[in-house]
Protein backbone atom coordinates (compact mmCIF):
# COMPACT_ATOMS: atom_id res chain seq x y z
CA UNK A 1 0.00 0.00 0.00
CA UNK A 2 1.33 3.46 -0.91
CA UNK A 3 1.82 5.72 2.07
CA UNK A 4 0.59 9.25 1.42
CA UNK A 5 1.15 12.41 3.38
CA UNK A 6 -0.59 15.77 3.48
CA UNK A 7 1.18 19.09 3.17
CA UNK A 8 -0.64 22.24 4.26
CA UNK A 9 0.49 25.52 2.70
CA UNK A 10 -1.03 28.33 4.70
CA UNK A 11 1.21 31.36 4.36
CA UNK A 12 0.24 34.88 5.39
CA UNK A 13 2.04 36.17 2.29
CA UNK A 14 -0.26 34.21 -0.05
CA UNK A 15 -2.81 36.92 -0.62
CA UNK A 16 -4.18 39.26 -3.24
CA UNK A 17 -6.15 42.46 -3.02
CA UNK A 18 -8.94 42.79 -5.52
CA UNK A 19 -12.08 44.75 -6.22
CA UNK A 20 -15.30 42.94 -7.10
CA UNK A 21 -19.02 42.74 -6.63
CA UNK A 22 -20.96 39.54 -6.05
CA UNK A 23 -24.02 39.09 -8.24
CA UNK A 24 -26.96 37.50 -6.41
CA UNK A 25 -29.53 37.43 -9.21
CA UNK A 26 -30.42 39.11 -12.50
CA UNK A 27 -31.36 42.25 -10.58
CA UNK A 28 -29.28 42.19 -7.37
CA UNK A 29 -25.60 42.77 -6.90
CA UNK A 30 -23.30 44.14 -4.26
CA UNK A 31 -21.74 47.56 -4.55
CA UNK A 32 -18.20 47.59 -5.86
CA UNK A 33 -15.79 46.93 -3.00
CA UNK A 34 -12.54 45.14 -2.27
CA UNK A 35 -11.06 42.37 -0.16
CA UNK A 36 -7.67 41.17 0.91
CA UNK A 37 -8.14 37.58 -0.25
CA UNK A 38 -5.92 34.86 1.16
CA UNK A 39 -5.12 31.55 -0.47
CA UNK A 40 -4.10 28.27 1.11
CA UNK A 41 -3.68 24.73 -0.14
CA UNK A 42 -3.67 21.11 0.97
CA UNK A 43 -1.52 18.73 -1.03
CA UNK A 44 -1.75 14.95 -0.69
CA UNK A 45 1.25 13.20 -2.22
CA UNK A 46 2.85 9.76 -2.04
CA UNK A 47 5.49 9.52 0.67
CA UNK A 48 8.99 9.01 -0.75
CA UNK A 49 11.44 6.47 0.72
CA UNK A 50 13.45 9.34 2.18
CA UNK A 51 10.63 10.71 4.30
CA UNK A 52 9.85 13.45 1.81
CA UNK A 53 6.65 13.82 -0.19
CA UNK A 54 6.97 16.98 -2.26
CA UNK A 55 9.07 20.12 -1.88
CA UNK A 56 6.67 22.60 -0.30
CA UNK A 57 8.83 25.48 -1.55
CA UNK A 58 7.79 24.58 -5.10
CA UNK A 59 4.13 24.95 -4.16
CA UNK A 60 4.78 28.11 -2.15
CA UNK A 61 6.32 29.71 -5.23
CA UNK A 62 3.48 28.59 -7.49
CA UNK A 63 0.79 29.89 -5.13
CA UNK A 64 2.65 33.18 -4.64
CA UNK A 65 2.87 33.61 -8.40
CA UNK A 66 -0.87 32.94 -8.84
CA UNK A 67 -1.69 35.50 -6.13
CA UNK A 68 0.58 38.03 -7.79
CA UNK A 69 -1.34 37.64 -11.06
CA UNK A 70 -4.62 38.60 -9.35
CA UNK A 71 -3.27 41.33 -7.09
CA UNK A 72 -4.61 44.87 -7.40
CA UNK A 73 -7.15 44.24 -10.12
CA UNK A 74 -10.83 44.75 -10.60
CA UNK A 75 -12.08 41.21 -11.16
CA UNK A 76 -14.91 40.74 -13.63
CA UNK A 77 -16.83 37.48 -14.00
CA UNK A 78 -16.84 36.86 -17.75
CA UNK A 79 -19.19 33.86 -17.52
CA UNK A 80 -21.90 35.45 -15.42
CA UNK A 81 -25.32 34.76 -16.96
CA UNK A 82 -26.49 38.13 -15.64
CA UNK A 83 -24.06 40.64 -17.10
CA UNK A 84 -22.74 41.47 -20.53
CA UNK A 85 -19.19 42.61 -20.98
CA UNK A 86 -17.76 44.15 -24.10
CA UNK A 87 -14.50 45.81 -24.97
CA UNK A 88 -14.70 49.47 -25.82
CA UNK A 89 -11.32 51.04 -26.53
CA UNK A 90 -9.36 51.08 -23.29
CA UNK A 91 -12.35 49.95 -21.23
CA UNK A 92 -14.55 47.05 -20.44
CA UNK A 93 -18.14 48.14 -20.58
CA UNK A 94 -20.35 46.05 -18.30
CA UNK A 95 -24.14 45.97 -18.46
CA UNK A 96 -26.10 44.61 -15.52
CA UNK A 97 -29.80 45.09 -14.85
CA UNK A 98 -30.02 48.22 -16.98
CA UNK A 99 -26.91 49.77 -15.40
CA UNK A 100 -23.74 50.44 -17.28
CA UNK A 101 -20.30 50.36 -15.67
CA UNK A 102 -16.95 51.04 -17.28
CA UNK A 103 -13.58 49.77 -16.06
CA UNK A 104 -10.14 50.41 -17.48
CA UNK A 105 -8.85 47.22 -19.10
CA UNK A 106 -5.40 47.78 -17.62
CA UNK A 107 -6.95 47.78 -14.12
CA UNK A 108 -9.23 44.81 -14.72
CA UNK A 109 -9.08 41.06 -15.15
CA UNK A 110 -11.78 39.36 -17.14
CA UNK A 111 -11.75 35.83 -15.72
CA UNK A 112 -13.68 32.69 -16.75
CA UNK A 113 -15.91 32.80 -13.65
CA UNK A 114 -19.68 32.74 -13.26
CA UNK A 115 -19.40 35.10 -10.30
CA UNK A 116 -16.64 36.92 -8.42
CA UNK A 117 -17.04 34.80 -5.29
CA UNK A 118 -14.65 32.87 -3.09
CA UNK A 119 -16.19 29.66 -4.48
CA UNK A 120 -15.33 30.59 -8.05
CA UNK A 121 -11.89 31.94 -7.11
CA UNK A 122 -11.06 28.66 -5.37
CA UNK A 123 -12.06 26.60 -8.44
CA UNK A 124 -10.18 28.95 -10.74
CA UNK A 125 -7.01 28.83 -8.65
CA UNK A 126 -7.28 25.06 -8.26
CA UNK A 127 -7.31 24.67 -12.06
CA UNK A 128 -4.39 27.08 -12.43
CA UNK A 129 -2.37 25.24 -9.80
CA UNK A 130 -3.25 21.80 -11.18
CA UNK A 131 -1.96 22.85 -14.60
CA UNK A 132 1.45 23.36 -13.00
CA UNK A 133 1.33 20.12 -11.01
CA UNK A 134 0.56 17.72 -13.88
CA UNK A 135 3.85 15.81 -13.49
CA UNK A 136 3.97 15.80 -9.69
CA UNK A 137 2.06 12.56 -9.07
CA UNK A 138 -0.28 14.21 -6.58
CA UNK A 139 -3.18 12.28 -5.09
CA UNK A 140 -5.30 15.24 -3.98
CA UNK A 141 -5.14 18.99 -4.18
CA UNK A 142 -7.44 21.39 -2.38
CA UNK A 143 -7.35 25.18 -2.60
CA UNK A 144 -9.02 27.58 -0.18
CA UNK A 145 -9.76 31.23 -0.83
CA UNK A 146 -10.85 33.51 2.02
CA UNK A 147 -12.30 36.98 1.57
CA UNK A 148 -11.52 37.74 5.19
CA UNK A 149 -11.03 35.97 8.49
CA UNK A 150 -13.64 33.25 9.00
CA UNK A 151 -15.17 33.22 5.51
CA UNK A 152 -13.73 30.99 2.84
CA UNK A 153 -14.50 28.38 0.22
CA UNK A 154 -12.48 25.51 -1.17
CA UNK A 155 -12.26 23.46 -4.34
CA UNK A 156 -11.01 19.89 -4.38
CA UNK A 157 -9.33 17.73 -7.01
CA UNK A 158 -8.81 13.98 -6.51
CA UNK A 159 -6.73 11.75 -8.76
Ligand SMILES: Nc1nc2c(c(=O)[nH]1)N=C([C@H](O)[C@H](O)COP(=O)(O)OP(=O)(O)OP(=O)(O)O)CN2
Nearest residue numbers: 020021022030035116117118119120147148151153
Ligand atom coordinates in the same frame (compact mmCIF):
# COMPACT_ATOMS: atom_id res chain seq x y z
N1 LIG B 1 -21.11 32.24 -0.82
C1 LIG B 1 -20.62 33.50 -0.85
N2 LIG B 1 -21.30 34.45 -0.25
C2 LIG B 1 -20.81 35.72 -0.28
C3 LIG B 1 -19.60 36.01 -0.92
C4 LIG B 1 -18.90 34.96 -1.55
O1 LIG B 1 -17.79 35.13 -2.14
N3 LIG B 1 -19.44 33.72 -1.50
N4 LIG B 1 -19.12 37.28 -0.91
C5 LIG B 1 -19.74 38.25 -0.30
C6 LIG B 1 -19.14 39.62 -0.29
O2 LIG B 1 -18.42 39.93 -1.41
C7 LIG B 1 -18.21 39.93 0.88
O3 LIG B 1 -17.95 38.87 1.72
C8 LIG B 1 -18.71 41.11 1.68
O4 LIG B 1 -19.61 40.65 2.60
P1 LIG B 1 -19.71 41.04 4.14
O5 LIG B 1 -19.77 39.76 4.87
O6 LIG B 1 -20.83 41.97 4.22
O7 LIG B 1 -18.43 41.86 4.57
P2 LIG B 1 -17.02 41.39 5.08
O8 LIG B 1 -16.39 40.48 4.08
O9 LIG B 1 -16.27 42.64 5.39
O10 LIG B 1 -17.26 40.54 6.40
P3 LIG B 1 -17.59 41.03 7.92
O11 LIG B 1 -18.08 39.77 8.58
O12 LIG B 1 -18.61 42.08 7.81
O13 LIG B 1 -16.29 41.50 8.49
C9 LIG B 1 -21.01 38.06 0.39
N5 LIG B 1 -21.49 36.72 0.32
